[in-house]
Amino acid sequence: MSQTMPLLKIEDLQVDFATHQGEVSAIDGVSFELEEGEILGVVGESGCGKSVTAEAILQLLDEDSTFYDGKIMFNGENLLEYDKKKMEKLRGNDIAMIFQDPMSSLNPVMSIGKQIAESIRIHQSATKKDAYKKAIELLKLTGIPSPDQRAKEYPHELSGGMRQRVMIAIALSCQPKLLIADEPTTALDVTIQAQILDLITSFQKQLNMGIILITHDFGVIANMCTKVAVMYLGQVIEETDVRTLFKRPFHPYTIGLMKSVPQIEGERVEHLHSIDGTVPSLFQIPKGCRFAPRCKYASSTCENKMPSLEIVEKNHRVRCWHYDEVKKGELIYAD
Amino acid sequence: MSESTKVLVNKPLSIRKTANKKSRFFSNRLLLVGSILLVITTLIGVFASFLSPYEILEIDPKNRLAAPSNVHWFGTDNFGRDVFSRTMYGVRISLLIGVTVTLVASVIGLTVGLLASYYKLLDHIFMRICDGLFAFPSILLAIAIMSALGPKSINVIIALVLVFIPSIARIVRSAALVVKEKVFIEALQAQGASSLRILFLHIAPNILAPLIVQVTFVFAVTILTEASLSFLGAGIPAPLPSLGNMLYDGKLAIYNAWWMTVFPGLFIILIVLGLNLFGDGLRDYLDPKSKQTVKRRKNR
Amino acid sequence: MQTEQTLDRGKPILQVKNLQKYYPVRTSLGKTKAYIKAVEDLSFDIYEGETFGLVGESGCGKSTAGRTLLKLVEPTNGEVIYRDNDIFKLKKSSLKHVRKELQMIFQDPHTSLDPRKKVGYSIEESLAIHKIGSKQERKSLALEILKKVGFNEEHYHRYPHEFSGGQRQRIGIARSLVLQPKLIICDEPVSALDVSIQAQIVNLLKSLQKELNLSYVFISHDLSVIRHIADKVGVMYLGNLVEQASTEKLFSEPLHPYTKSLISAVPLLNPEYKREKVALKGELPSPLNPPSGCVFHTRCPFAFDRCKTEVPKNIKVQDERTVKCHLYEESESQ
Numbered sequence: 001m002s003q004t005m006p007l008l009k010i011e012d013l014q015v016d017f018a019t020h021q022g023e024v025s026a027i028d029g030v031s032f033e034l035e036e037g038e039i040l041g042v043v044g045e046s047g048c049g050k051s052v053t054a055e056a057i058l059q060l061l062d063e064d065s066t067f068y069d070g071k072i073m074f075n076g077e078n079l080l081e082y083d084k085k086k087m088e089k090l091r092g093n094d095i096a097m098i099f100q101d102p103m104s105s106l107n108p109v110m111s112i113g114k115q116i117a118e119s120i121r122i123h124q125s126a127t128k129k130d131a132y133k134k135a136i137e138l139l140k141l142t143g144i145p146s147p148d149q150r151a152k153e154y155p156h157e158l159s160g161g162m163r164q165r166v167m168i169a170i171a172l173s174c175q176p177k178l179l180i181a182d183e184p185t186t187a188l189d190v191t192i193q194a195q196i197l198d199l200i201t202s203f204q205k206q207l208n209m210g211i212i213l214i215t216h217d218f219g220v221i222a223n224m225c226t227k228v229a230v231m232y233l234g235q236v237i238e239e240t241d242v243r244t245l246f247k248r249p250f251h252p253y254t255i256g257l258m259k260s261v262p263q264i265e266g267e268r269v270e271h272l273h274s275i276d277g278t279v280p281s282l283f284q285i286p287k288g289c290r291f292a293p294r295c296k297y298a299s300s301t302c303e304n305k306m307p308s309l310e311i312v313e314k315n316h317r318v319r320c321w322h323y324d325e326v327k328k329g330e331l332i333y334a335d
Numbered sequence: 336m337s338e339s340t341k342v343l344v345n346k347p348l349s350i351r352k353t354a355n356k357k358s359r360f361f362s363n364r365l366l367l368v369g370s371i372l373l374v375i376t377t378l379i380g381v382f383a384s385f386l387s388p389y390e391i392l393e394i395d396p397k398n399r400l401a402a403p404s405n406v407h408w409f410g411t412d413n414f415g416r417d418v419f420s421r422t423m424y425g426v427r428i429s430l431l432i433g434v435t436v437t438l439v440a441s442v443i444g445l446t447v448g449l450l451a452s453y454y455k456l457l458d459h460i461f462m463r464i465c466d467g468l469f470a471f472p473s474i475l476l477a478i479a480i481m482s483a484l485g486p487k488s489i490n491v492i493i494a495l496v497l498v499f500i501p502s503i504a505r506i507v508r509s510a511a512l513v514v515k516e517k518v519f520i521e522a523l524q525a526q527g528a529s530s531l532r533i534l535f536l537h538i539a540p541n542i543l544a545p546l547i548v549q550v551t552f553v554f555a556v557t558i559l560t561e562a563s564l565s566f567l568g569a570g571i572p573a574p575l576p577s578l579g580n581m582l583y584d585g586k587l588a589i590y591n592a593w594w595m596t597v598f599p600g601l602f603i604i605l606i607v608l609g610l611n612l613f614g615d616g617l618r619d620y621l622d623p624k625s626k627q628t629v630k631r632r633k634n635r
Numbered sequence: 636m637q638t639e640q641t642l643d644r645g646k647p648i649l650q651v652k653n654l655q656k657y658y659p660v661r662t663s664l665g666k667t668k669a670y671i672k673a674v675e676d677l678s679f680d681i682y683e684g685e686t687f688g689l690v691g692e693s694g695c696g697k698s699t700a701g702r703t704l705l706k707l708v709e710p711t712n713g714e715v716i717y718r719d720n721d722i723f724k725l726k727k728s729s730l731k732h733v734r735k736e737l738q739m740i741f742q743d744p745h746t747s748l749d750p751r752k753k754v755g756y757s758i759e760e761s762l763a764i765h766k767i768g769s770k771q772e773r774k775s776l777a778l779e780i781l782k783k784v785g786f787n788e789e790h791y792h793r794y795p796h797e798f799s800g801g802q803r804q805r806i807g808i809a810r811s812l813v814l815q816p817k818l819i820i821c822d823e824p825v826s827a828l829d830v831s832i833q834a835q836i837v838n839l840l841k842s843l844q845k846e847l848n849l850s851y852v853f854i855s856h857d858l859s860v861i862r863h864i865a866d867k868v869g870v871m872y873l874g875n876l877v878e879q880a881s882t883e884k885l886f887s888e889p890l891h892p893y894t895k896s897l898i899s900a901v902p903l904l905n906p907e908y909k910r911e912k913v914a915l916k917g918e919l920p921s922p923l924n925p926p927s928g929c930v931f932h933t934r935c936p937f938a939f940d941r942c943k944t945e946v947p948k949n950i951k952v953q954d955e956r957t958v959k960c961h962l963y964e965e966s967e968s969q
Binding site: 517518519521522523524525526527528529532537540543 | 695702705707723730731734735738741742743746747748749750751752757760763764779810814
Binding site: 045145159189194216225256257264272273275278 | 693802831832835860896898900903915919
């Protein structure tokens, strides 16, 4: 167990939104830790709050209608107590973020070289020339051929994969300690996805960055992450290291989800496993365990009392009253 | 559950639990004030005859240019006619013209815009014609048409309809082009739906929001343009009172009989203001993503 | 599980022959200066009750191919034979008739339904367009179909925005079924959905296929989904069908280098096993200026001289198995 402080420690994070239809709790008591050099995967379906968690760390959510509670400890300080100025210094510098759709994350009327340079100049005192030179270097590092040429081009002239490389260049320009990647390859073709993930991995090794990788794709999780947190309807329902997750998942939702993914290898099943029902709206969160209405192991306890995230074995936490029965019944990848 | 740390940001506020159509309407100040003004002016227009103590065409030369008094609330004009009664009728006539022009221009503009969005050839033809009409300032165009057609009330309507079709057709066309790209249109084509069905049963209902907002603005501009036309002597022919031609009458006496211009002018302002506020408010109301100040309950 | 059928299945229900779709790029004066070659020489057959998977990455032309098949997009060349008739040569009225039997379901559940019409209306409209049945009959047909896809009567009266993405997709399926089609083109029907909903929809499509003996052309970029639902697969790259085989064969022994690379790029759900990836060089070329010879040669790890100059033929390697690659010319079967 590491003696040093974790890089990022989220304690009981609560994020509420004030909307036209009333107040809604997008994240309800999320806690996890990330050490330096670790890659944490946050996986879940729509509405689970994984993107909101990421945006909350950098306070990118709408100021007027978002309300926070809990702690986000980064290098020992609570980010929720930072004022605007301190937050701006942090973003792009110590903590960087890359998004799903590079086309809408890049300025369409600025050349990509200038955009990378801008990020450098914001956080480091560099001249325009030096920053631009560094930008070209970064483009090269991210594997873009003929970087001097490309630096003059505009986002729409590049392919999706290249734009994502530009985003990575911008994110890594100030050598952040923590990188948050929100579905970085979801919009990309599978062959490009492989390239981008390799790129992120190599940078991670070089800079010993901590990464929070948000995705809905279990394949990406299996290949990239060291630790995984599974989210459902605003809560973490299972958290463990990646090997355990695929060998011994305990939560019925995790199991159901992994089983619903069609496989590229192995036996072809006739019928894909599917989880009954649909994710309830955040305005109608079930009482008790949030997954109970869809769970085949649900009992009356589940419907009335919310289970807390408990440690069930080393490095493995589950939010389920019946994980005991579940673990006896369902093993997925007995390898 | 958690120890509250210093919660970020913001003044403690209170939240509206439900935001149904009624509460959204009443909280939208623009929409509310605009609607009130419109309701008042419409009622005036409808009940003009009940509200008018005098005959609008009745001349009383002995009492010409009389200042506002108990007998004549808005005074009398250069023919001794009661300005108050004429203003009430003026509101009616201006509103009538506004409604007629807007309705006719909308129907034609909607059809033109829809067809232009769907058929490339018609698009070129119609839009070039509209561009041509658009190039003229509306007043000049209206005057030109009026001089060609002659000074009759019906011609005012025709002229204004022609002037305003292009702006409606444009908005309709832009909105229709956006809807046309949506997948359900393609799905209808895959099912063998005819173009007319797609245009009028599916695209048209989906562009109502921008159309209605535009229509309220066209209404306002119609009122103003008609008033300007009449003010210039090219609009509603005397002795029938329109808010515009009352200004025309009052032009020469503006220093000795301010009431002849101020009161009709005031009502023009009220109507146009009402329409503009209503249009702005309506746009916000119809836009599901509009940012309304959301408030939050003090204690959690 | 489907085994390879070597029996005679009769004639295919749909035969696509040398389908071509080029988009002209015009100068401002209207002269054509270049072509975007979206679909190039696409040929395949589908039998009754079968699913043909069309897979490829973005820009490969699979969606365009799907639309061109139904003449939603004007084809440049080629034939699509349905029930002994070339669809492209039919008159407008006959085409409308044929459209009843060839339906389509779309990718985006959020705009695939008219937001201003109730669900029941959208479903019945297909019947109204073809003047089938009285008002009462249409309503009962619509209710029947809704039940088949998992809804009940109350849903008939609701608006699309009241449903989730997955539910809207099911409504889209219902809409296409109400005309009792024989073949449905599914254009990425599950790509926009969450994994668990995706599974529900795929299961629904499969059971409907069994029940109604439907044929599908299933277009997707997701190889795993294709592997699960398709009987036969065609792999597309830059408008070309580079390989075609039964699902079993394609995934167990892919032949074309692109297919190999595609399959190897899909991450496995196993953190312990890192697969050997067949890496591709460079980026996807522009369809405005496709490479000479074999369109894949610029990125192919096995390319040799001939690939740069000569377009490979469609080589028949086995029964119902073709590859468009110079590497396989010797293995051409009789």
